[in-house]
Amino acid sequence: MNSRRDFIKKTALGGTAIAVGSSAMAMSAKSYRKIIGSNDRIHVAIAGLGRRLGAYFDPIANKDSNVELLYLCDVMESQRVNALERFSEHINYKPKLENDIRKVFDDKKVDAIINATPDHWHTPGSIMAMKAGKHVYVEKPSSHNMFENELLVEATKKYGKVVQMGNQQRSSNHTIEIIKDIHDGAIGEVYKAVAFYTNGRGEVPNQKRAPVPQGLDWDLWQGPAPRREYTEETWDYNWHWYGWAYGTAESGNNGTHEMDVARWALQVGIPLRTDVQSAKRHFKDDGWEMYDTMDATFKFANDKVIQWDSKSRNAYDTYGGGRGTIIYGTDGGVFVDREKYVLTNRNGEIIKEYNSESDEAGTALGGGGDMSTAHMVNFFDGIRGTAKLNAPIDDANISMTMVHYTNIADQLGRGFDIDNKTGRIFDRDAMKLWGREYAPGWKPEI
Numbered sequence: 001m002n003s004r005r006d007f008i009k010k011t012a013l014g015g016t017a018i019a020v021g022s023s024a025m026a027m028s029a030k031s032y033r034k035i036i037g038s039n040d041r042i043h044v045a046i047a048g049l050g051r052r053l054g055a056y057f058d059p060i061a062n063k064d065s066n067v068e069l070l071y072l073c074d075v076m077e078s079q080r081v082n083a084l085e086r087f088s089e090h091i092n093y094k095p096k097l098e099n100d101i102r103k104v105f106d107d108k109k110v111d112a113i114i115n116a117t118p119d120h121w122h123t124p125g126s127i128m129a130m131k132a133g134k135h136v137y138v139e140k141p142s143s144h145n146m147f148e149n150e151l152l153v154e155a156t157k158k159y160g161k162v163v164q165m166g167n168q169q170r171s172s173n174h175t176i177e178i179i180k181d182i183h184d185g186a187i188g189e190v191y192k193a194v195a196f197y198t199n200g201r202g203e204v205p206n207q208k209r210a211p212v213p214q215g216l217d218w219d220l221w222q223g224p225a226p227r228r229e230y231t232e233e234t235w236d237y238n239w240h241w242y243g244w245a246y247g248t249a250e251s252g253n254n255g256t257h258e259m260d261v262a263r264w265a266l267q268v269g270i271p272l273r274t275d276v277q278s279a280k281r282h283f284k285d286d287g288w289e290m291y292d293t294m295d296a297t298f299k300f301a302n303d304k305v306i307q308w309d310s311k312s313r314n315a316y317d318t319y320g321g322g323r324g325t326i327i328y329g330t331d332g333g334v335f336v337d338r339e340k341y342v343l344t345n346r347n348g349e350i351i352k353e354y355n356s357e358s359d360e361a362g363t364a365l366g367g368g369g370d371m372s373t374a375h376m377v378n379f380f381d382g383i384r385g386t387a388k389l390n391a392p393i394d395d396a397n398i399s400m401t402m403v404h405y406t407n408i409a410d411q412l413g414r415g416f417d418i419d420n421k422t423g424r425i426f427d428r429d430a431m432k433l434w435g436r437e438y439a440p441g442w443k444p445e446i
Contacts, residue, residue, distance in 0.1 A: 042380055045071035045095075045104045047125060048116030049083040051237070052139060052166075054368035056114060059376035061090035067380060070110055073098040076235065077215030099217055101125060105132035112162075112383060114376075115139060117223075118239055120246045123148035124224045124444040130159040131446075137379045139166040141252035142397060146404045146423070147435030148444065153394050155446040164379045164389050165396035167260045169338060171375035174356040175261065178334055178341040181352075182265050186343060187329030190266050192305045194326045195258035197250065200315030204241055206287040207231035224442040233287070241288045244411075244436070249290040250312045251406045254323065260391075260399035261325040261336065262306045269398055270423050271298040271306075274405040275415030282313040296406045301420065308406065338371065408433045 044067055046056060060067050072083045072095050080097040087095070098104055104113070105128055112135040115125050123143045126136045142165045143149040156163045169175050182190060210232035212218045218230050225245045239246040240253055247253070263269075278291035296308040309318070319326065324337030332345045338360045343352040360369030381387035401423055408430050409415050416427040425431050438444075 040066060040384055042067045042111045042383055043070050043109050044068070044112045044114060045073060045098075045107075045110050046083070046114045046116060047071075047073045047101045047104065048114075048118070048121075048139075049074040049076075049079040050116065052116045052367040053083055053086065055168075055372035056376070057087065057090045057368070058373045059380070060087075062373075062377075065377060065380055068093075069095045070107070071096050071098050071104045073101050073104050075099055075217040075221045076213070100220060102128070105129055105134065108133070110134055112137065112379075116166075118221075118246050119248050119252060120144050120225050121223050123152045124442065126152060126163065127155045127444045127446060130155050130161045130163070133159075133161075135162040135379075135383050137164050137166060137376060138393070140256040141248050141400055141403055142393060143400055143404070144248060144252075145434065145436050146401070146408075149397050149400050149404060150423070151444055151446060153397050156393050158446050162379070162382045162389065163393040164375070164382065165391050165393055165400075166372075166375065167257055167391050167396060167399070168360065168371040168375035169257055169261055170264070170390040171378050172338065172356070172358065172360075172371045173374075174341055174354050174358070175336055177354070178336050178343065179261075179265055181343065182327060182329070182334060183267065186331075186352075187327070187333060188331030190327055190329045191303060192307070192328040193262035193266055194307045194309060194319075194328075195255065195262040196309040196311075196319050196325070197254045197258055197323045198311045198315055198318065199254075199313070199322065201292070201313045203283045204238055204287040205233045206285075207233065207242060222439065224438050224444070226437055226439050238287070241290055243289045244407075247290070248403060249407055249410070250292070250310045251294065251296075251308070251403045255308055255310055255406070256400065256403055258323055258325055259306065259308055259402045260396070262327070263399050263402070265325065265327045265334070265336075266300070266304050266306065268300040268304050268306070270401055270420040271300050271405065271418055272420050273299040273415060273417050274402075274409050276406055276409035278406075278410045288313075291410055294406065294410070296402075296409070298402055298405070306402070308402070338369075 049072055059065055060069050072080055074080050113129040115136055115138040117125055119141055122138050126138045129136050143152055209229055212230045216235055221235055234242060276296045278294040280291055281293045292312040294310040298306045321337050327334045335342045339358050340355040344350050358370055360371040361367050378387055378390050382389040411433055412430050416425050416430045418425055
């Protein structure tokens with residue numbers, strides 16, 4: 001590829017460019033760019049234009065990415081209009097606006113889908129995309145339940161597509177560095193990690209029936225989920241907390257990231273056991289239908305342990321940051337988050353620290369930053385075969401099992417043992433929560 005680009009540069013400076021003719025000189029800059037690099041240009045579509053939109057400006061607009069945005073797709077008209085306006089500040093062409101994601105899949109020009117839809121659409125939409133021949137960047141959580149978690153990996157293997165989950169800290173340079181140090185024995189033999197998320201989310205309105213907001217395709221928004229009448233406050237963000245039809249609670253919403261870093265550091269796979277203490281502790285009479293506080297413990301082979309401390313609506317700063325992971329070893333410990341790491345010896349003395357000054361979003365709503373940019377560029381390079389994926393779905397979905405086990409244990413009201421080879425739960429009642437009910441004709445299949 002470098003040789004081809006060198007050739008283009010040389011011929012553009014020499015007689016060949018003149019011989020190719022005055023027609024090239026008459027082309028607009030936009031048209032000329034479509035020729036230069038067209039052999040490895042990736043044509044992408046974004047499905048879901050909500051709060052993660054800001055994460056896509058830089059990786060798509062950067063000329064070195066060699067990406068063309070063909071579609072902005074969302075079931076809410078105002079989201080499409082807003083996304084086009086915001087993207088116009090970063091690119092000098094207009095992608096098509098589309099309501100129905102299935103029409104995007106039908107376009108053979110589209111090479112890759114960025115799946116930023118709500119949780120209940122992640123696996124069904126990603127599998128539909130692969131069936132249509134598209135590569136997929138799927139935001140976290142990549143699956144809504146354990147049935148989907150397995151199916152998405154199987155689909156990736158069947159269709160041979162590049163699929164990366166949006167757990168962007170896997171592309172964080174300072175995190176990669178300190179995890180390598182841990183694996184190289186910097187704190188001895190690692191045995192425990194604490195993954196945490198702390199936020200002060202407020203009161204959530206109680207649901208009540210309401211007219212479908214203007215411009216919203218409510219039927220398509222529900223997609224794979226069983227149909228119901230629209231309730232106020234649902235579509236924009238509060239679907240996260242309004243029962244299990246759409247969301248995966250805070251474990252799926254944010255725990256995905258932190259538990260993934262913990263598992264990465266400890267080099268463990270599927271746990272042997274999950275135990276959970278969880279409850280709704282705040283604003284007892286509001287519309288929040290899930291736990292807002294959780295303490296989960298995962299036991300792994302070789303006596304390794306991961307704990308998940310989730311406080312959605314109590315911002316008490318337990319660990320010195322809103323989110324992150326603490327890793328314990330026989331000779332020391334490490335604190336790592338999206339901005340920095342601190343490595344200490346067994347006596348707590350700082351041996352090594354680094355502040356990356358990363359601009360990646362933390363606990364604030366919205367998204368984007370240098371990690372997201374690097375992670376998406378890694379996805380593009382993975383499609384081209386010039387880089388190894390930092391979060392391939394077959395590995396990412398091992399971390400996702402922890403998310404689903406916490407949610408199953410919360411609904412079941414007790415912990416359970418797990419077959420760490422197959423992921424199956426040694427509890428018949430727990431296995432009844434393995435999957436979910438789908439709207440007729442919407443159950444994902446490969």
